[in-house]
Amino acid sequence: MKRIRRDHTVRNFHQAKWDEPVIFELHKAGERGVQVAGAEVAIAETVGDGVSAIPDSMKRATLPALPEIGQAKVLRHYLRLSQETLGSDLNVEIGQGTCTMKYIPRINEMMIRTPKIMELHPLQDVGDVQGILEVFYRLDLAMREISGMDQFSFQPSSGTQALLAMASIVRAYHESRGEGEQRNEIITTIFSHPSQAATAVVKGYKIITLYPDKDGFPDIEELKKVVSNRTAGFVVANPEDTGIYNPRIKQFTDLVHEAGGICYYDQANANGLLGVTRAKEAGFDMCFFNLHKTFAAPHMCGGPATGALGVVSELVPFLPGPIVDYDGKQYQLTRDYAHPNNIGKVRSFYGVAQTVLRSYAWIRALGAExxxxxxxxxxxxxxxxxxxxxxxxxxxxxxxxxxxxxxxxxxxxxxxxxxxxxxxxxxxxxxxxxxxxxxxxxxxxxxxxxxxxxxxxxxxxxxxxxxxxxxxxxxxxxxxxxxxxxxxxxxxxxxxxxxxFDDPANWCITWRAYLKKTSAE
CATH class of the missing domain: 3.90.1150.10 (Aspartate Aminotransferase, domain 1)
Known part of the structure; x- marks a missing residue:
């Protein structure tokens, strides 16, 4: 049979359309997907019915308004929705490739779905979770090699949260030196991600924005004019969001260091830098990587994600904890929040174990080359x-x-x-x-x-x-x-x-909010 060669032309595509209602509209009172059996007699005699022991103050006055639907309807509903959705498994996601949509090895997805990973709980005793703590620890070591930093925290749940943590470290560092009030300015660039300026504002900083020269690089002459003893830090993405890499970045970090400021680096999308250049040699004191971008873990509609935050040795005491350490016998979560310079937690627990495992597996599979x-x-x-x-x-x-x-x-x-x-x-x-x-x-x-x-x-x-x-x-x-x-x-x-879109009065984030607003109308 002769093989037909397909030319690289536009695909003949038509999206499936089911006109599918939201799942709450499929509700039918009394319909069930699973009938949950009652407790066996021996269990009930030992632990009770599982309800009576709950204080009345913790019990719902009414049952939650969840949809009641049979299994077959649920399956059809979500399969139909999946056919109406484009994603990285179905089409060429060049539109946000390095951002969130690069290919993720499916063997890694299978690995994180094993019960040993899916059933982890952040409050388990460290003696029971030595395997995943070792993965955290070894990923930290790999990130040090990739970036030149001296230690990483995987607690931030996003790049923006990592930026907020870095702005917090900048403030804590200067306050520890008695310069917190004096150093009240953060310098960034117009082509950097808006989260860089936004997170610094949250920490109370005044933002100074560098605009591009005729070639699109941050204007170094403008930096020379604005850097001063009021400069707390300099934050930038490089390459910036235009894709332009600033080859003179070390001159920028040197100028800020001479003025006593800290330089921190947004490396959310580092696909073009791995094994080529590192944050340390560019003169940065801190950097972060988005594991859910460069390191092949999915973002999954805004989470779970991880903004891996690395710092030089001088700033290690400021890192958000806990940190995974190894004493030669056991992996431990250190909780040195009492340290006067520590910024404390930036989220409830340590990090997203499944995301960390995916990224560790990806790095180990590829190696340095x-x-x-x-x-x-x-x-x-x-x-x-x-x-x-x-x-x-x-x-x-x-x-x-x-x-x-x-x-x-x-x-x-x-x-x-x-x-x-x-x-x-x-x-x-x-x-x-x-x-x-x-x-x-x-x-x-x-x-x-x-x-x-x-x-x-x-x-x-x-x-x-x-x-x-x-x-x-x-x-x-x-x-x-x-x-x-x-x-x-x-x-x-x-x-x-x-x-x-800019009017919160028109937003309906949940089905309940939609019902309230439509009934009021």
């Missing part, structure tokens, strides 16, 4: 995409021309001016090709932005399919713009009226 190859492949993929997309009519990549690292923030500004088609229109049209596309976080510092992050997970064929879709949409924008403006036409995704 494999991690370097991850970076090399991610950069190669990104620059191939960069070369192709900048040839598409109406698309550009503002600022410095040439190689970028693991991502690029592109712009449709020219196409929008010439056709009226916006990046939001392109977002919806990409749904018709079964592809995900990300614009940018706010504020839009690049006009009509779209951000692509191919990572090491994608093949040339994957990239070519994505490029073909963008090329097709550009052609439509110039020839039949209404096709793009009226998209999507082959998807369950509809056009959303975003006018109420």
């Amino acid at each position: 494999g991690l370097l190859q991850v970076a090399q492949t991610a950069v190669l993929n990104n620059n191939y995409l960069y070369h192709k997309i900048t040839q598409i009519r109406g698309a550009s990549a503002p600022y410095v021309q040439g190689s970028r690292l693991e991502q690029v923030r592109y712009s449709w500004e020219q196409m929008t001016k010439e056709t009226g088609v916006t990046t939001e229109d392109v977002t919806r049209r990409m749904c018709d090709f079964g592809l995900h596309y990300w614009t940018s976080h706010h504020p839009y510092v690049v006009p009509q932005p779209f951000t692509l992050e191919p990572t090491e997970s994608y093949s040339k064929e994957d990239l070519d399919e994505y490029i073909a879709a963008l090329t097709q949409i550009s052609k439509e924008a110039y020839e039949t713009p209404e096709v793009v403006k009226n998209a999507p036409t082959r998807s369950t995704v509809h056009r959303i009226d975003e006018s109420s």
Whole structure:
């Protein structure tokens, strides 16, 4: 049988549509999925009925308003919803590759679903959880090698929480030296993630923002003007959210250190850096990695995640605890909160064991050479995409021309001016090709932005399919713009009226909140 070779053209895709209600609307009183048997006589005689011993003050006055549904209906409901959802297992997720959507080895997913991991409890005796504590400890050692830092905490549950912890360490450090009141400014850049400035503001700092020079690099001459004895710290992503890597970063950290400030590094997306460069050699005192990004663990709709926070030796006493230590015989969770410089906990327990295990397994499977190859492949993929997309009519990549690292923030500004088609229109049209596309976080510092992050997970064929879709949409924008403006036409995704997104009075986060608001109307 002759094999038919498929050209790299736009995929003939149509999203499934079930018009499926929310699960509360499927409720039918008295319907059951499982009939729970009563306690055996011997057990009931020993421990009672399991209810009578509960104080009345802890008992519900009424049963929870949970949907009552049979097993078959539940299965159909969630399978139908899964068919209406695009994800990294179904399509090419270049739109947020390094952010959350790179490929995660499925053997690691199987590993974290074993009862030994799924049934862990954070209050278990350390003697019963030596295996997972060893994984935490060994991941700490691996992260030290990757970054050059001297110790890591895996307590922060996200990159933003790690940034908040680092801002807390900056404040505690200066207060321990009697300079807490004097050093009240944090310097960052306009292309860094908004969480960097936001978390520093939470700690009471005034924010000084560096804007780019003509090539898109943070302006070092402006840094020289603003750094002073009021500088508490400097926080930056490098490469920044545009994908531009600042090769002079050591000059920035040296200037801040000369003024007595601390430098901390947002390495949420480090796909293009592994085995190539480290935070220590760039002059940083702290850094964090998102395990749910670079190190192949899923973000899963905002959690569970881990912002692995590393510091140099001078700042180890400030790290949020507990920390896993090894005395040569047993792994322990140290709880030295009484230390005058310790910032305390940043969340209830130590960290997400399943996320830590996934990342540890990924690192061990790849080894040092494999991690370097991850970076090399991610950069190669990104620059191939960069070369192709900048040839598409109406698309550009503002600022410095040439190689970028693991991502690029592109712009449709020219196409929008010439056709009226916006990046939001392109977002919806990409749904018709079964592809995900990300614009940018706010504020839009690049006009009509779209951000692509191919990572090491994608093949040339994957990239070519994505490029073909963008090329097709550009052609439509110039020839039949209404096709793009009226998209999507082959998807369950509809056009959303975003006018109420900034008004909390219109939000319905839960079904109960929805019922309250609709009944009031």
